[in-house]
Amino acid sequence: MPDIDILQLFQGIATLVNADPTIAVSRIVLILLGILLVYCGVKHILEPLLMIPMGVGMASVNAAVLYLSATTMGTIFIDPLVTDPVKLLDILQIDFLQPIYTLTFSNGLIACLVFMGVGVLCDIGYVLATPFTSMFIAIMAELGTIATFPIAIAMGLPPKEAASIAMVGCADGPMVLFTSLMLARDLFVPISVVAYLYLSLTYGGYPFLIRLLIPKKLRGIKMDLKKIPRVKPGEKIAFSLITCTILCLLFPVAAPLFMSFFLGVIIRDANVAPFKAFIEGPILYGSTFFLGLLLGVLCEANTILNPKVLILLILGMTSLLLSGIGGIIGGYIMYFVSKGQFNPVVGIAGVSCVPTTSKVAQKEVHLANMKAQILPYAIGANISGVITSAIIAGIYITLLK
Amino acid sequence: MMKGRLKYWVMGTLLAFSGVGLVKGLAPLYSGNVKIAVMLTGYTLAILGLFIITLGTRRTDSD
Numbered sequence: 243m244p245d246i247d248i249l250q251l252f253q254g255i256a257t258l259v260n261a262d263p264t265i266a267v268s269r270i271v272l273i274l275l276g277i278l279l280v281y282c283g284v285k286h287i288l289e290p291l292l293m294i295p296m297g298v299g300m301a302s303v304n305a306a307v308l309y310l311s312a313t314t315m316g317t318i319f320i321d322p323l324v325t326d327p328v329k330l331l332d333i334l335q336i337d338f339l340q341p342i343y344t345l346t347f348s349n350g351l352i353a354c355l356v357f358m359g360v361g362v363l364c365d366i367g368y369v370l371a372t373p374f375t376s377m378f379i380a381i382m383a384e385l386g387t388i389a390t391f392p393i394a395i396a397m398g399l400p401p402k403e404a405a406s407i408a409m410v411g412c413a414d415g416p417m418v419l420f421t422s423l424m425l426a427r428d429l430f431v432p433i434s435v436v437a438y439l440y441l442s443l444t445y446g447g448y449p450f451l452i453r454l455l456i457p458k459k460l461r462g463i464k465m466d467l468k469k470i471p472r473v474k475p476g477e478k479i480a481f482s483l484i485t486c487t488i489l490c491l492l493f494p495v496a497a498p499l500f501m502s503f504f505l506g507v508i509i510r511d512a513n514v515a516p517f518k519a520f521i522e523g524p525i526l527y528g529s530t531f532f533l534g535l536l537l538g539v540l541c542e543a544n545t546i547l548n549p550k551v552l553i554l555l556i557l558g559m560t561s562l563l564l565s566g567i568g569g570i571i572g573g574y575i576m577y578f579v580s581k582g583q584f585n586p587v588v589g590i591a592g593v594s595c596v597p598t599t600s601k602v603a604q605k606e607v608h609l610a611n612m613k614a615q616i617l618p619y620a621i622g623a624n625i626s627g628v629i630t631s632a633i634i635a636g637i638y639i640t641l642l643k
Numbered sequence: 644m645m646k647g648r649l650k651y652w653v654m655g656t657l658l659a660f661s662g663v664g665l666v667k668g669l670a671p672l673y674s675g676n677v678k679i680a681v682m683l684t685g686y687t688l689a690i691l692g693l694f695i696i697t698l699g700t701r702r703t704d705s706d
Binding site: 369370371373374377471473474477478480481484485488491492 | 652655656659660662663666667686689692693694696697699700701
C-alpha cells in the first residue's frame with residue numbers, strides 16, 4: 243500500500259499545521275469571524291447584502307490555503323499583491339476572482355458603479371429645497387473625516403494613509419475604497435474592510451449616540467413639512483449637470499465619483515425607466531454583491547495581517563464617532579438658529595451613509611413622537627453628505643497624491 | 644416669476660464658472676500665499692454660485 247500522507251490529502255489543514263503560528267491562528271480567527279458575519283447578516287443584525295458574501299468569502303479563503311509549489315502557500319481565489327504584468331496575465335487565467343478584482347476593483351470601477359446606484363436612489367430635490375441647512379449639517383458631519391487626519395498623523399501614519407482612514411468618517415464605503423485605492427494602495431484592503439464593518443455598525447450604534455446626546459423632548463420636535471419648496475425634475479437635472487461639471491473641473495481626481503453619482507441622479511429625474519431599473523437593480527446589487535465577496539476574499543490572513551490594523555480599527559471608530567457627533571452639533575446649531583423649530587436628530591443624517599442614517603434619524607424621531615416627520619430634511623442632509631464627502635475625498639487626493 | 648428665477652440660474656452659473664476660472668486659470672500663475680488666496684476665493688465663488696442656483700429652484704404656491 244502506498245505511503246499516504248493524510249495531511250497532504252487535506253491541504254487546507256496541512257497548510258494550517260505547517261504555517262507560522264501567528265498566521266495559523268489568524269486564519270482560524272478569520273474563519274470564525276467570517277461565520278459570525280454570515281450569522282449576523284442572516285439575522286439582519288448587520289447589513290445582509292454585504293455581510294453574507296463578505297463572510298462566506300472570508301471563511302472560504304482562509305480555509306482554502308494550499309501548496310502552490312513545494313515551498314509556497316496561497317489560494318486560487320485572488321492575488322491582490324501581484325504587480326508584474328506577465329505574472330498578472332498568468333494569474334488572470336488561474337485565480338477565478340482575479341478578473342473581477344483586476345478589471346473592476348483595483349481601478350475603482352466597482353466603487354463608481356455603487357455610487358451610480360446610490361445616485362439613482364437619491365432625490366436631489368430635497369437638497370435644493372433646503373440647500374443651506376442640508377449643506378451646513380453635511381459639513382458639520384465631516385468632523386470625523388477632517389479631525390481624524392491629524393490624529394492619525396499623531397499616531398504615526400503617513401499622510402496618505404491618514405487621509406484614507408479618516409475617510410471612514412464619511413460612512414460611505416465606495417468613497418473610502420476609492421480614496422484608499424488612490425492614496426494608500428498597500429493598505430486599501432484593511433482600510434476598506436474596517437470601513438465596511440463599521441458602516442454596518444452605524445445602523446446599530448448611531449441610535450445610541452442620538453439617545454445619549456439628544457433628550458427625548460427634542461427628539462420629538464415636529465418639523466413643518468409645508469415649508470419645503472417643490473422642485474421640478476428639469477431644474478434638478480440642470481442643477482445636477484452644472485454641479486457635476488463644476489465639481490469635475492475643480493477636483494478632476496474625484497471626477498469618476500462625481501460623474502457616477504450625478505449620472506444616477508439625472509437618470510432618476512429624467513425618468514428613463516429602463517436605465518433606472520438597470521442601475522438600481524443589476525448594477526447596484528451586482529456591484530454590492532461582488533464588493534462584499536471580494537472584500538471577504540481579500541481578508542486572507544497573509545494579506546490582512548498588518549501591524550497597522552489595530553491603529554486602523556481605533557481610527558476608523560474615532561472618525562465615525564466624531565462625524566456622528568459633528569452632525570448632531572450641526573443639528574443643535576440649526577435648532578437654536580430656528581428658535582426650536584428644527585429637530586436636532588436630522589444632524590446625524592449629515593453622515594453620508596445613504597439611506598441608513600436618514601432611516602436611523604426618522605426611526606429615532608418616530609420612537610420619541612409618533613407624529614413627527616423629518617425624513618425630507620434628513621434625506622436632504624444625507625445627499626449633501628454624499629456631495630461633501632466626495633469633495634473632501636477630492637481635496638485629500640488632490641493635496642496628497 | 645420664471646424671469647425672476649432665471650436671474651439666479653444665470654448669476655449662479657456665471658459665478659460658479661468664474662470660481663473655476665480663478666482656481667484653474669489664475670491661481671497657477673501665482674505662487675505662495677497669493678496662489679492660496681486666489682484658490683480659496685475661487686473655491687468659495689464656485690460653491691457660492693451653486694448655492695445661488697438653488698435659489699432659482701424655489702417655487703411657492705403662487706407659481
